[in-house]
Amino acid sequence: MALIELQNITRSYKVGGDDLQVLKGITLDIEEGEFVAIMGPSGSGKSTLMQLLGLLDRPSSGTYRLGGNDVSKLTDDEGAVLRSKTIGFIFQMFNLLARTTCVDNVALPMIYSRAPNRDERAKEVLQEVGLGDRFDHKPNQLSGGQQQRVAIARALANRPRILFADEPTGNLASDQAEEILGQIKLLNRSGITVIMVTHEPDIAAHAKRIIKIKDGVVVSDVSKDVAQHSLGGSATVLTKPAKGASTTALKLETPEFSWAEFGEFGASALRAMAANKVRSGLSMLGILIGVAAVIAMLAIGQGAQKAIEARLASLGSNLVMLFAGAPSMRGVRSAAGSNSRLTLADAKAVRGLPHVVRIYPEAEGNVTIVHAGKNWVSEMQGVTTDYEGIRSAKPYYGRFFTDKEDTDLERVVLLGQTVVNKDFGNENPIGQTVELNHIAFKVIGILPFKGSNGNSDQDDMIVVPIRTAMRRVLGTEYLHEMAIECTSAADIPNVLEAMSRLMRRRHRIPAFKEDDFQLRNMADVQATLSDTTKTFSSLLGIVAGISLFVGGVGIMNIMLVSVNERTREIGLRKAVGAARRAILLQFLIEAAALSTIGGLMGVALGLAVSLVLSRFAGWAAVVTPQSILLAFVFSSSVGVVFGFWPARKASMLSPIEALRYE
Ligand code: ADP
Numbered sequence: 138m139a140l141i142e143l144q145n146i147t148r149s150y151k152v153g154g155d156d157l158q159v160l161k162g163i164t165l166d167i168e169e170g171e172f173v174a175i176m177g178p179s180g181s182g183k184s185t186l187m188q189l190l191g192l193l194d195r196p197s198s199g200t201y202r203l204g205g206n207d208v209s210k211l212t213d214d215e216g217a218v219l220r221s222k223t224i225g226f227i228f229q230m231f232n233l234l235a236r237t238t239c240v241d242n243v244a245l246p247m248i249y250s251r252a253p254n255r256d257e258r259a260k261e262v263l264q265e266v267g268l269g270d271r272f273d274h275k276p277n278q279l280s281g282g283q284q285q286r287v288a289i290a291r292a293l294a295n296r297p298r299i300l301f302a303d304e305p306t307g308n309l310a311s312d313q314a315e316e317i318l319g320q321i322k323l324l325n326r327s328g329i330t331v332i333m334v335t336h337e338p339d340i341a342a343h344a345k346r347i348i349k350i351k352d353g354v355v356v357s358d359v360s361k362d363v364a365q366h367s368l369g370g371s372a373t374v375l376t377k378p379a380k381g382a383s384t385t386a387l388k389l390e391t392p393e394f395s396w397a398e399f400g401e402f403g404a405s406a407l408r409a410m411a412a413n414k415v416r417s418g419l420s421m422l423g424i425l426i427g428v429a430a431v432i433a434m435l436a437i438g439q440g441a442q443k444a445i446e447a448r449l450a451s452l453g454s455n456l457v458m459l460f461a462g463a464p465s466m467r468g469v470r471s472a473a474g475s476n477s478r479l480t481l482a483d484a485k486a487v488r489g490l491p492h493v494v495r496i497y498p499e500a501e502g503n504v505t506i507v508h509a510g511k512n513w514v515s516e517m518q519g520v521t522t523d524y525e526g527i528r529s530a531k532p533y534y535g536r537f538f539t540d541k542e543d544t545d546l547e548r549v550v551l552l553g554q555t556v557v558n559k560d561f562g563n564e565n566p567i568g569q570t571v572e573l574n575h576i577a578f579k580v581i582g583i584l585p586f587k588g589s590n591g592n593s594d595q596d597d598m599i600v601v602p603i604r605t606a607m608r609r610v611l612g613t614e615y616l617h618e619m620a621i622e623c624t625s626a627a628d629i630p631n632v633l634e635a636m637s638r639l640m641r642r643r644h645r646i647p648a649f650k651e652d653d654f655q656l657r658n659m660a661d662v663q664a665t666l667s668d669t670t671k672t673f674s675s676l677l678g679i680v681a682g683i684s685l686f687v688g689g690v691g692i693m694n695i696m697l698v699s700v701n702e703r704t705r706e707i708g709l710r711k712a713v714g715a716a717r718r719a720i721l722l723q724f725l726i727e728a729a730a731l732s733t734i735g736g737l738m739g740v741a742l743g744l745a746v747s748l749v750l751s752r753f754a755g756w757a758a759v760v761t762p763q764s765i766l767l768a769f770v771f772s773s774s775v776g777v778v779f780g781f782w783p784a785r786k787a788s789m790l791s792p793i794e795a796l797r798y799e
């Protein structure tokens with residue numbers, strides 16, 4: 138049984154709708170250990186035949202038996218497995234990976250075949266082809282002859298049984314060509330079957346058998362006796378096929394995942410990025426900006442939410458407000474006090490209702506505050522002591538007034554931060570006297586900072602006991618409003634109803650008339666507000682997400698360019714045994730690496746932007762670990778998702794079309 142048996146093999150190409158028949162029925166046998174030269178004029182089909190023999194291509198018809206097995210209908214991946222175990226290739230153009238050391242170039246087929254001790258083996262074969270002192274050189278640091286010797290070493294790495302060489306000396310000067318031929322002959326002598334394509338008779342003369350083809354048919358097939366002189370040295374030990382490596386036992390399943398493969402893909406991704414720094418940088422920029430936007434936007438959204446939540450908390454929880462004045466009088470609040478009669482007695486009655494925890498009535502008015510010749514007009518709020526608890530108004534400095542001071546109409550006042558700044562500057566106001574509408578008051582405390590609520594400064598106010606305010610300053614018997622704290626949110630509807638009934642009875646409002654007061658459930662207001670901020674946050678998130686998407690499209694674009702540009706490299710990888718999945722994985726890793734690195738830099742930029750915004754622009758920005766994780770995971774997945782199509786495109790390339798790609 139011959140190693141290679143071809144039966145009536147044809148191969149035709151579709152060119153512009155026509156069938157171009159390149160091989161027109163080739164039948165031949167090649168025995169194990171032969172050294173065959175295939176000759177013929179340019180365009181006669183030599184390379185086509187060699188690619189069929191090397192399982193890089195499938196015949197259009199006919200049968201091809203390799204080691205007794207029919208291999209004419211293998212799938213792409215089955216061909217890859219068989220190639221990686223039994224076949225080595227040498228090409229006219231060398232086809233080494235650029236920017237990759239000799240050792241790594243030679244080790245490449247062993248990654249796909251999962252061979253152990255790749256580095257030692259690579260060095261061993263490099264030594265064998267006379268490049269023992271060039272391990273770490275890259276292809277552009279070698280002469281043509283040396284590059285071809287690296288290619289020979291690569292072909293030998295997996296101890297193949299057959300070596301295919303397509304015009305191996307075509308690109309070399311004659312002395313280097315001799316050297317390469319010498320090496321090929323040596324390999325043949327050690328037991329490897331050699332099939333070499335050439336159109337030069339003096340090169341073919343080194344072979345033991347010359348098959349001439351012309352226009353796709355064999356025109357002559359001559360075996361001759363070549364004088365066997367010893368070339369010295371022996372490659373036998375190194376190149377003898379490993380025991381058990383036989384094409385008779387076809388094992389075609391794709392090998393499982395290996396970390397070596399993963400590492401090589403990572404390294405090749407980094408090499409590709411380094412080779413195109415500007416391009417990689419620009420495509421990372423899209424992801425970088427997207428991720429930075431996600432982080433900064435989420436930070437601002439969350440900051441806004443926190444700020445509003447804090448403000449809502451200072452408003453008290455489970456709060457109901459009762460305002461004087463009919464609902465139809467909305468917007469005429471200044472007149473509210475005058476057309477209804479909300480009194481301290483009403484407040485006392487409301488406090489007696491079930492589910493009411495505490496309550497403060499409020500009477501308010503603008504007053505002129507005078508201290509040491511400085512004037513300031515501000516809002517005065519007359520309240521009771523429960524104000525401190527309900528509104529979280531524990532004085533920042535000093536103390537709140539007492540119930541006794543309220544009933545005794547004491548002239549004591551607490552100042553808001555803005556008033557302190559305007560009237561006192563850096564002077565300590567506690568214990569000082571201020572005049573409110575020409576009445577002397579003693580300052581006993583400073584209210585906590587509340588900030589602006591968007592349209593008014595909540596710190597531009599002062600607080601005095603309610604009875605003092607009504608009797609001494611405002612001269613009124615009526616309140617403007619009261620704030621009622623309920624036991625729980627669930628009780629609020631009951632309290633509202635009870636209050637409404639109570640107030641209508643107390644104010645003797647007949648059934649046909651509308652209320653002369655308004656009730657407002659502050660819990661509803663709070664819920665609306667926090668809903669609004671949540672919507673705001675998610676809107677920001679969506680905007681940021683869109684920019685990430687755009688970044689992803691950028692990655693896809695660059696990956697498509699990269700696949701296109703590296704078509705020959707993909708072809709070479711497939712020729713030395715890479716399965717589809719391996720190529721897919723390689724390009725996916727590359728895309729993921731691009732987007733992950735972009736993502737990491739984006740996280741840094743996003744953090745910096747958030748920091749700057751909260752430091753200098755005074756915006757609250759809260760960066761949570763979750764948002765960083767989210768942005769990071771999202772950006773890596775963008776790489777995988779958008780890299781998938783280009784990677785798949787690469788993996789589906791036919792090896793010979795890829796190798797022929799210009
Ligand atoms: P050579 O003997 O010079 O190595 P080839 O085997 O490369 O010749 O090509 C033989 C013929 O097949 C040529 O005429 C070439 O134009 C044609 N050919 C090769 N590959 C293709 C292809 N992919 N599509 C169409 N025609 C092809």
Ligand code: MG
Nearest residue numbers: 183184185303
């Ligand atoms: Mg050719």
